[in-house]
Structure formats: structure tokens, C-alpha cells
Amino acid sequence: MGARDVNEIGVGMLGYAFMGKAHSNGFRKLEYMTWPPPLRPRLVAIAGRNEAAVSEAATRYGFERWTTDWHDLVSDPAIGLLDNLGPNALHAEPTIAAAEAGKHVVCEKPLGRNADESYEIWRRVAATGVKHLCAFNYRFVPAVRLARELIDAGELGEIRHFRGRYLQDWGDSDADVWRFDRGAAGSGALGDLAAHVVDLARYLVGDIDEVGGFVQTFIPNREVDDAVESTVVFANGAVGTLEATRLALGRRNAFQWEINGTNGSLAFDMERLNELQVFRSGDERTRGFTTVLVSEASHPFWEHWWPPGHIVGWGDTFVHELHHFLAAIADDTDVAPHGATFEDGYRAAEVCDAILRSSESGRREKITYKGL
Ligand SMILES: NC(=O)c1ccc[n+]([C@@H]2O[C@H](COP(=O)([O-])OP(=O)(O)OC[C@H]3O[C@@H](n4cnc5c(N)ncnc54)[C@H](O)[C@@H]3O)[C@@H](O)[C@H]2O)c1
Known part of the structure; x- marks a missing residue:
């Protein structure tokens, strides 16, 4: 397949600090290092609480838009994948909402703050049929x-x-x-x-x-x-x-x-x-x-x-992890066993x-x- 035939997927990202940098770098790099990529990640929008900081992050990482309200990512029809890189308390609600809006979801580890919360995320997201990955990136070393x-x-x-x-x-x-x-x-x-x-x-x-x-x-x-x-x-x-x-x-x-x-x-x-x-x-x-x-x-x-x-x-583990996830979406293959699913989380x-x-x-x- 030539690179021109590769479909695009819109990415919405929650969080722009440590993991925001690591995952943005992963999406940017995989687009040209894993040629042709399974899907072309289009960095649509990034969310954070601080207007000045999130708008700067959007410019720096190459997102088209930014928002201070993560709900905007969930309602954005241009977004097909939500990448949740917020603190642990912010994993459940946006991840479940995005999946229920039909978006594939990546969520950083730990999936929830305890087993009950993690189970609820897995149960609700699995019921939607979207692909899910809990970002245990060390599997990708x-x-x-x-x-x-x-x-x-x-x-x-x-x-x-x-x-x-x-x-x-x-x-x-x-x-x-x-x-x-x-x-x-x-x-x-x-x-x-x-x-x-x-x-x-x-x-x-x-x-x-x-x-x-x-x-x-x-x-x-x-x-x-x-x-x-x-x-x-x-x-x-x-x-x-x-x-x-x-x-x-x-x-x-x-x-x-x-x-x-x-x-x-x-x-x-x-x-x-x-x-x-x-x-x-x-x-x-x-x-x-x-x-x-x-x-x-x-x-x-x-x-x-x-x-x-x-x-x-170390940063290249995110290239491998996100490449694996995009391939699972593009080819409709399982995220497991090499990717950690929400069940693994x-x-x-x-x-x-x-x-x-x-x-x-x-x-x-x-x-x-x-x-x-
Ligand atoms: N896989 C790994 O190796 C690895 C490494 C570090 C962190 N993590 C995980 O990644 C997640 C994020 O950790 P981090 O180190 O990037 O944290 P961080 O503090 O560097 O970044 C958190 C981000 O979330 C944003 N945020 C916080 N509350 C928000 C809100 N209400 N709405 C929107 N945005 C909000 C902050 O502005 C910030 O951009 C955690 O779950 C952590 O456990 C994983």
C-alpha cells in the first residue's frame, strides 16, 4: 500500500505535560518512522485546564485546536481516538464518555485508582465495542x-x-x-x-x-x-x-x-x-x-x-505502542496479547x-x- 492510501484518524489528547509530550512525540514520529503507518494520526485537539499552557502545548506539539474542557474532545466529530493522559482521578469519566461516543480509547496506567474503578472503566468501555489500550508502555521495549x-x-x-x-x-x-x-x-x-x-x-x-x-x-x-x-x-x-x-x-x-x-x-x-x-x-x-x-x-x-x-x-516505546494500537484499529485486530487492554489494566x-x-x-x- 502506498502512503497516499493510508486513512487518517483524528486524535484528541487530554493532558499536555509529561505523558502529553511522550504520546505527542509518539504520534508524530510513528507517522514517518513506521512507513507507511497503519493510520495517519491527525492531531485534532488537546485539553488542559490552563489556557495559556494548553494553547502553547497545541502549538508546540502540532494540534489544530485546544480546549480547557475535555468534554469538547468527546463531542468533536473529527476525533476518532481519545488519548487520556490526565492524573489517575481523571481516567474514568472522560475515557468512558469517549468510548460511549464511539471513539477508540488509550488510557494511561494505572487504569483506575483501584480495582473497582478499573473494572467499571473496562466494563463500560468493552460494552461499546471500541478498541482500548491501557498504556503499559514497557511491553513495547x-x-x-x-x-x-x-x-x-x-x-x-x-x-x-x-x-x-x-x-x-x-x-x-x-x-x-x-x-x-x-x-x-x-x-x-x-x-x-x-x-x-x-x-x-x-x-x-x-x-x-x-x-x-x-x-x-x-x-x-x-x-x-x-x-x-x-x-x-x-x-x-x-x-x-x-x-x-x-x-x-x-x-x-x-x-x-x-x-x-x-x-x-x-x-x-x-x-x-x-x-x-x-x-x-x-x-x-x-x-x-x-x-x-x-x-x-x-x-x-x-x-x-x-x-x-x-x-x-525510552521515548520510542510510545512509538511502538501507538503504532500497535493504530494497526489494531486499521486492521480490526486484537490489542491483546502484546498490547495491554483495559482487562489487563x-x-x-x-x-x-x-x-x-x-x-x-x-x-x-x-x-x-x-x-x-
Ligand atoms: N506509562 C508510563 O511510563 C507513565 C509515566 C508517567 C505517567 N504515567 C501516567 O500518565 C498519567 C499522567 O501522568 P503525567 O506524569 O503526564 O502527569 P502530569 O502531571 O505531568 O500531567 C497531567 C496533565 O493532566 C492535566 N490535567 C489535570 N487535571 C485536568 C483536568 N481537570 N482537565 C484537563 N486536564 C487536566 C494537567 O494540566 C497536565 O497536563 C498518570 O495516570 C500517570 O500514572 C505513565
């Missing part, structure tokens, strides 16, 4: 997709262990940010960072049946947790540990995980995003982890990029809620997932 392909091909044998931790260090602050406000965020390091670890664990190993855990708040008068520690049991019998904190000084954005199976192991560190550590059983004289530079033409997502060794970055929230319950009860907690 080339090394992570390669890990999934190796696991699916049986290269690790039976999985026994998952060990994941997401460490940042900006939380020792008294700044007035919504992430410290229980009403706006729902939880602290749990929904912000541990939710990513839970989603990755589910993507690579499978569903989680049971958790033990606790959360800790170190900063006086803070409404939400600063740190999370948890042990998990997967439905397939594997066991694991999850950790997340915003108080690990020196760890800027360290999302690290390791998986051990009966035939081998994989390990990854977000701060070394293009590398996957691979260990395979075999000749004991040459045993050891090998560093695979995930940048060969045959590696996931690499058809869009550069010659081998010319690496990609809901399931991650059930695991996070169970960690909170365990923290309160001091007992291990079983998880029951609701269906539609």
Missing part, C-alpha cells in the same frame, strides 16, 4: 518483546521465578504534586510504579493468583505509600517478588527484572534499555549470562529503525488492591478476577 518471544518459544523451559523492582528517587519532597494526593492518585508507589511491575510479570509469566505484601509511608503526613514489597504466586506455579519505591536514592528510573526457568534465565534493566541478559543451560565451560544488544534487523520493532547497534530510547489493579489488603491483614491474599 524491544528487549521485553524479545523476552516474551523467547519464553513463548519455550527457550526458558518452565518458569520458576520472577523478580521485579521499579526504583525511583524523587519522592523525598514536599512538592504539591497530584501523585502524593490520595484522591487524585489512588495510591503512591503502588499504582505509579508497582503497577508496571505487575503488568510486566503478567505479560511475561502469567496471571497472579495470590500475594503477600506490605506498603510503607516514610514521609510524615503523606497520604499515599512511598514503598511496596510483595511476594506473589502465579497461576502456573511460578513464584516471585515485586518491589517499588520512589525513595531509592541514586536509582533514577531503574525498572529491573529477572526470570529463571528450568532451561535458562533472562534479566533486564530499563537503564540499559537496548540490552537483554540471556543465560542458557549448556556446556558448563562457557556458561554465563550473555548480553544481547537488541538492535538486529530480526529483532522486535527493528524494521522501523536504524542499522544494527544504532540504539533506540483491571487485572493489574486487582493485584495492587490485594497487596494493600495483605498489608492491612498481615495475611496472604487470594485474588479473584471478575469477568464481563
Whole structure:
């Protein structure tokens, strides 16, 4: 298909700050890097509360219009996709309204502030029949997709262990940010960072049946947790540990995980995003982890990029994620299993809620997932 034949899709975006920048960059870049794109994203309108800031964001990112009322995005017939990048408390209402107006929806993680809210978003949006994606972008790191392909091909044998931790260090602050406000965020390091670890664990190993855990708040008068520690049991019998904190000084954005199976192991560190550590059983004289530079033409997502060794970055995960979503719309294919759907967003929230319950009860907690 020639690029001229590609249909357009109008994008409405809610939020123009951190994720607004990351997703705008993703839409702009995918249009020329993934040639021809599945659909041409037309950046129609962006919403925020502050008139001066949102109008500047519209100019900067290339949106045709801006508004201080997100309802305008829902009623705009030129918009076919709502990308919700607001604080967690603003995920449910605009996302559901947009889907009920027939627009495909992307919503940042965590899907809702707890499992009940996440379930409601999933239930109401699924009933409309539009495509939905919960933006767990770390599924779209080339090394992570390669890990999934190796696991699916049986290269690790039976999985026994998952060990994941997401460490940042900006939380020792008294700044007035919504992430410290229980009403706006729902939880602290749990929904912000541990939710990513839970989603990755589910993507690579499978569903989680049971958790033990606790959360800790170190900063006086803070409404939400600063740190999370948890042990998990997967439905397939594997066991694991999850950790997340915003108080690990020196760890800027360290999302690290390791998986051990009966035939081998994989390990990854977000701060070394293009590398996957691979260990395979075999000749004991040459045993050891090998560093695979995930940048060969045959590696996931690499058809869009550069010659081998010319690496990609964190922002490019959004190019892959939004490309995947536009392809699902254009071809009417499933967002799952590689994209996280709203069901995945809901399931991650059930695991996070169970960690909170365990923290309160001091007992291990079983998880029951609701269906539609
Ligand atoms: N996938 C990831 O790696 C990742 C990383 C960071 C944040 N997130 C998620 O993305 C979401 C946004 O986080 P962020 O870091 O971009 O936050 P942010 O504070 O940088 O931006 C929030 C945006 O929402 C806008 N906003 C707030 N209230 C509004 C309202 N009532 N109407 C319209 N706009 C409103 C703000 O003006 C701002 O533009 C959160 O759910 C967060 O958990 C995901």
C-alpha cells in the first residue's frame, strides 16, 4: 500500500505535560518512522485546564485546536481516538464518555485508582465495542518483546521465578504534586510504579493468583505509600517478588527484572534499555549470562529503525505502542496479547488492591478476577 492510501484518524489528547509530550512525540514520529503507518494520526485537539499552557502545548506539539474542557474532545466529530493522559482521578469519566461516543480509547496506567474503578472503566468501555489500550508502555521495549518471544518459544523451559523492582528517587519532597494526593492518585508507589511491575510479570509469566505484601509511608503526613514489597504466586506455579519505591536514592528510573526457568534465565534493566541478559543451560565451560544488544534487523520493532547497534530510547516505546494500537484499529485486530487492554489494566489493579489488603491483614491474599 502506498502512503497516499493510508486513512487518517483524528486524535484528541487530554493532558499536555509529561505523558502529553511522550504520546505527542509518539504520534508524530510513528507517522514517518513506521512507513507507511497503519493510520495517519491527525492531531485534532488537546485539553488542559490552563489556557495559556494548553494553547502553547497545541502549538508546540502540532494540534489544530485546544480546549480547557475535555468534554469538547468527546463531542468533536473529527476525533476518532481519545488519548487520556490526565492524573489517575481523571481516567474514568472522560475515557468512558469517549468510548460511549464511539471513539477508540488509550488510557494511561494505572487504569483506575483501584480495582473497582478499573473494572467499571473496562466494563463500560468493552460494552461499546471500541478498541482500548491501557498504556503499559514497557511491553513495547524491544528487549521485553524479545523476552516474551523467547519464553513463548519455550527457550526458558518452565518458569520458576520472577523478580521485579521499579526504583525511583524523587519522592523525598514536599512538592504539591497530584501523585502524593490520595484522591487524585489512588495510591503512591503502588499504582505509579508497582503497577508496571505487575503488568510486566503478567505479560511475561502469567496471571497472579495470590500475594503477600506490605506498603510503607516514610514521609510524615503523606497520604499515599512511598514503598511496596510483595511476594506473589502465579497461576502456573511460578513464584516471585515485586518491589517499588520512589525513595531509592541514586536509582533514577531503574525498572529491573529477572526470570529463571528450568532451561535458562533472562534479566533486564530499563537503564540499559537496548540490552537483554540471556543465560542458557549448556556446556558448563562457557556458561554465563550473555548480553544481547537488541538492535538486529530480526529483532522486535527493528524494521522501523536504524542499522544494527544504532540504539533506540525510552521515548520510542510510545512509538511502538501507538503504532500497535493504530494497526489494531486499521486492521480490526486484537490489542491483546502484546498490547495491554483495559482487562489487563483491571487485572493489574486487582493485584495492587490485594497487596494493600495483605498489608492491612498481615495475611496472604487470594485474588479473584471478575469477568464481563
Ligand atoms: N506509562 C508510563 O511510563 C507513565 C509515566 C508517567 C505517567 N504515567 C501516567 O500518565 C498519567 C499522567 O501522568 P503525567 O506524569 O503526564 O502527569 P502530569 O502531571 O505531568 O500531567 C497531567 C496533565 O493532566 C492535566 N490535567 C489535570 N487535571 C485536568 C483536568 N481537570 N482537565 C484537563 N486536564 C487536566 C494537567 O494540566 C497536565 O497536563 C498518570 O495516570 C500517570 O500514572 C505513565
